[in-house]
Each structure stands twice: as structure tokens, then as C-alpha cells.
Amino acid sequence: MLSAVKMEGHEHSDWSAYYGEPECYTSAGNMTQHTALGMNSMSSYMSMPGMTSTSNMTGSPMNMSYVNTGVNHSMAGMSPGSGAMHGMGAGMACMSATLNPNMSPISSQSPSMNALTSYSNMSVMSPMYGQSNIRSRDPKTYRRSYTHAKPPYSYISLITMALQQSTTKMLTLNELYQWIQDLFPFYRQNQQRWQNSIRHSLSFNDCFLKVPRSPDKPGKGSFWTLHPDSGNMFENGCYLRRQKRFRCEKDVGRETGRKTSEGGPNSSPESCNGNESPHHTLSVKDVKRPVSAPKPRQQVMSPAEHAPTPVPQTHHLPSQHHSVLVHEAHLKPEHHYSFNHPFSINNLMSSEQQQHHHKMDLKTYEQMMQYHGYGSPMTGALSMGSMSTKTGLDVASTPTDTSYYQGVYSRPIMNSS
């Protein structure tokens, strides 16, 4: 529903041009009656008129032949019949699988993609978007224009989606880039511009945390993940503009939103792990940069620098803070479910489905712990990062042309005739 995805001023011209008159959105807002809020309501689009029926949706994601001549990274990683699909709403599973760049069975639960999918459907398949001036457009130019329209998501929400949908809940910068442009053709242009913005967003916003690579997994850049306390940043349903930026409280008082890293002696991991209370007071930023340093650059802690105790095995230990943080954020089985994010599985799956998901998560978690077999929370966290490659679940390594608009291509634009 469009009350869920408010079309704000950003690039409004783009969207109004492609989607028709504002009243379309207004009518979309009426959809609220169908559902609760947030992404749930967006999910309702899966069964909206204009969508194929559930039974049809269960067919095969492959029917959605995506005729994009661009990237198409194949659906190789996809597992159409994966068990992960079974618990999901059929239509959801289908679309999700179709769009998810990370087509592993596990990640096919992709909550974020459900959101995206829903939006996509809403925009294109829902009859209300086919009304008014769109109908009069030349279908060819309209289609082309549409696919290159700027998505109504802020960079922050795009990053959040990408991170949420990834199996390990953390991605490298390049994987983020890839995810975004795979999904949104719009971002296949002007890369320098938006990628700079992405980098800026990652650094600037407290809701994103940097997780250094383990030494045994060399590569460019760190992993990025969501702050466990970032919670539902888009609970107002607007993916262009949060009502309030997520900031770590400590730093809010100290400075205006600047990320600082690696706290002094006070920055105990526990105080920032997001599990003690919904409103812990220690900034995660302290994990990232020294408070004292006026303007430290590039303060990703080196393992040697920060590991108070020898790092078990070959996994690197960026810092205790980080370790706990990331551990809490990504390895605790319950983490995903305390994460009330609109893209989170919470909002998109039934309790039964969540149970299924939960089991899988536990299993994954256990496997990882078994794999790396040591007690340090850090190690597990890092294994998450490296797991992506170990288990072949690496998002960017198996890019698929899972364009956000994918489904659109294979079917006629609803009501546009």
C-alpha cells in the first residue's frame, strides 16, 4: 500500500511520471483495510487483484522469464524446490525466489525481497497503477522508463534491505553495490554517484556497522551489517525518509551524529550489544573509532591490535566489542526475531513460518559453531562473514539478474491497454 511506501519528494517526478497521478497512491492507501501495517500490508499485494492467483504463483519462479538483456547472472544459485519455500505464502515464495539475488535455499526466505516484491507488484500489477495517464503512454517507452525509474527507497533502506535479505546478514560494499544494481536497473547508471552515496551512508549512519574480515578470508573491504538496535527504522512505512535517524545514544549527546569508533575503557561490549535493553546507552560507534581521537581515519581495528587474548584458530578478532556486537547481531538464534524490522522475517512470515525459519537458523548457527568450534563469540561472528564463501551462500558471488522489475517484463502491464 502506498501508505506503507510513501512517495515523497525525492525523485517524485520520476515516479509520478511513471505511475500516474497522485490519486493512485491515495487509492492505494485504502488498501490499509486489508492488513495491519508496515510490510505486512505490502505483502497483501501479493493477493491483490492483478496478481495471479496463489496457485499460479506456486508454479515456478522460472515462468517469470526476465528478458533483461543486461546483467542476467542466471538463476543458477536458485533452488526452486527448496524446502525453505514450503512454509511461505506461495506467491510470496515464488516472487521472493525470483527476485532474490541470493538464491540459496536458506536465503530464499528473504523478507526484504518480499517487501520489494510487494512493492513491485503494487506498482505495476495493481490495477490502480495502470490508471490515468499511464494508459495513454506508449507501452514501449513506458516500460523502459519504468524500469529505469529511481526506486522509492533511500540508500539507507536499500542497504538495509540488502543486509536483511542476505543469509549472513552482512555484506561487503561490493556485494551491496551488486545487490542494488541487480535489483534496480536504475542503479546501473551513474555508479560513481550513487556508490559514493552508499559509502557515505554506511559510514555516516549509526545503523550500519563495519565488521572486519577475518585474515583467512582476504579480500577487499569489510563486511557491513545492521546495528542490532537499529530495529524497525521504517516503521512509519516510509522507505525514503525515516522519522528519526538511528543513533547511538551516547554519541547523540556527545556529538551530532558523527560516528566514532572504539570507545575508551567504558565501551564494554555488553553495553552495546543490543540485548540488554531496547535502549542501551553505549554507542556502537565507540566500537568503531576512538573517542579521544579528534579525527581518526579508517579505524577498523586490526585483530592484533584489539584482541586481548590470542585469537583461537585462524579467525581474526577485530575487537571484543565488535565480536560481541556482531555475535549478538548475527549468531544468536533469536536475533532475527527480536529484530522488528519491516523487512524482517517477523513482519512477513506467519508464526508457523517463523518456526520453520527459526529451526533453520538454529541449524545454521549450530553448524557454524560446530565448524569453527570454539567458544569466543567473536569467532562465530567472523565465521558468519566467512561462511558466505564457505557455504557458497555468498550473495555477490552468485549474482543473478533478479531485477526488481523482473516480474514486470514477463507479463503485460496490467490495465495499460
Added chain:
DNA sequence: ATATGTTTATTCTACA
């Protein structure tokens, strides 16, 4: 050299 990451500054926009 290029990618990645940090920071500052400016501008635009939505909203109270």
C-alpha cells in the same frame, strides 16, 4: 591504480 572508507559541506525536501 583502484577500491574502500571517513568526513565535511551543501543542497533539497518533508514535516511539525
Added chain:
DNA sequence: TGTAGAATAAACATAT
């Protein structure tokens, strides 16, 4: 209209 979130540009540093 003021404020705050977001987009953009750019300078600079560091890592690969």
C-alpha cells in the same frame, strides 16, 4: 518557517 533526514559532491586516507 525551522528542523532534521537524505542526496550529492568532494577531499582525503587507507587497503588491496
